[in-house]
Amino acid sequence: MFSSSLGKKYLMALTGLVLVGFVFVHMAGNLQVLAGQAQINAYAHSLQSLPWFILWGSRLFLLAAVLIHAWTAYSLIVENRKARPHSNDIEVTKRAGLASLRMGLTGSIILAFIVFHLLHFTIRTIYPEYAEMKTMVGSPDETEIHDAFLMVISGFKQEAVSIFYVVAMALLCAHLAHGFSSVFQSLGIRSESWRSKLDLMGIGYAWLIFIGFSIVPVSVLVQKHGVYETYDPSFFSQEIEQESLSQNPLNNES
Numbered sequence: 709m710f711s712s713s714l715g716k717k718y719l720m721a722l723t724g725l726v727l728v729g730f731v732f733v734h735m736a737g738n739l740q741v742l743a744g745q746a747q748i749n750a751y752a753h754s755l756q757s758l759p760w761f762i763l764w765g766s767r768l769f770l771l772a773a774v775l776i777h778a779w780t781a782y783s784l785i786v787e788n789r790k791a792r793p794h795s796n797d798i799e800v801t802k803r804a805g806l807a808s809l810r811m812g813l814t815g816s817i818i819l820a821f822i823v824f825h826l827l828h829f830t831i832r833t834i835y836p837e838y839a840e841m842k843t844m845v846g847s848p849d850e851t852e853i854h855d856a857f858l859m860v861i862s863g864f865k866q867e868a869v870s871i872f873y874v875v876a877m878a879l880l881c882a883h884l885a886h887g888f889s890s891v892f893q894s895l896g897i898r899s900e901s902w903r904s905k906l907d908l909m910g911i912g913y914a915w916l917i918f919i920g921f922s923i924v925p926v927s928v929l930v931q932k933h934g935v936y937e938t939y940d941p942s943f944f945s946q947e948i949e950q951e952s953l954s955q956n957p958l959n960n961e962s
């Protein structure tokens with residue numbers, strides 16, 4: 709079934725829906741950075757402490773959704789191109805072709821962003837010192853846990869990193885604005901009368917995701933440059949920047 713174009717369309721729409729849901733949950737989780745170190749650390753720790761089969765099951769499920777989404781999209785673009793050798797003659801197919809090209813381009817950049825992001829904050833190979841950031845703040849039982857807050861603040865204090873994230877979020881926003889409504893079309897449940905409503909909902913959702921994700925890097929830079937204080941100012945002192953982060957003097961009460 710899934711070798712047919714219709715099957716691929718369904719698969720692309722369903723995996724797209726999974727990813728639409730994931731970005732919302734991840735964004736909402738990230739916003740806890742605004743509530744401070746204890747809140748986000750406790751949250752990150754609770755996720756890391758999930759039973760291994762739930763943690764790895766959801767990671768694999770998400771990875772499969774990303775790969776299937778990218779593969780079906782690529783394969784449908786190739787099929788459409790083959791089916792429309794003289795597509796330039798017709799205005800409608802030309803526009804559809806441009807839209808899918810734009811989705812392919814933003815999608816590929818988002819895929820590259822995800823690889824960078826995992827190496828940055830999850831696998832932590834880009835800045836290995838992030839893995840050494842430990843604290844008891846947010847810990848449920850007086851043991852040291854990973855200091856996700858310090859990692860995020862340190863990461864976004866670098867202008868280039870923050871700008872890169874915000875640009876990637878803008879591309880994600882462009883991708884979602886079109887993709888949201890397309891899901892319903894692909895599943896065959898978007899009537900003409902609902903089309904403009906779903907398009908508007910897609911744009912609203914995309915903006916929500918853009919603002920929700922960008923608020924964290926932007927607020928860190930804004931505080932770094934002395935415009936507005938959101939976080940504990942001690943995380944912005946020179947001392948912290950230069951300190952060997954494996955020994956974070958702020959957080960190790962012992």
Ligand code: HEM
Nearest residue numbers: 731734738752767822825829830856873880921922924925
């Ligand atoms: C400003 C935007 C973002 C911030 C601040 C952020 C923050 C984080 C942090 C701190 C982690 C590591 C959690 C931990 O291990 O303690 C993480 C993991 C992750 N992020 Fe993001 N993220 C952002 C945007 C995104 C976007 C747009 C996507 C996908 C489209 C994404 C996908 C992921 C995935 C797949 C993981 C791995 C989850 C796991 O450990 O299984 N993130 N993010």
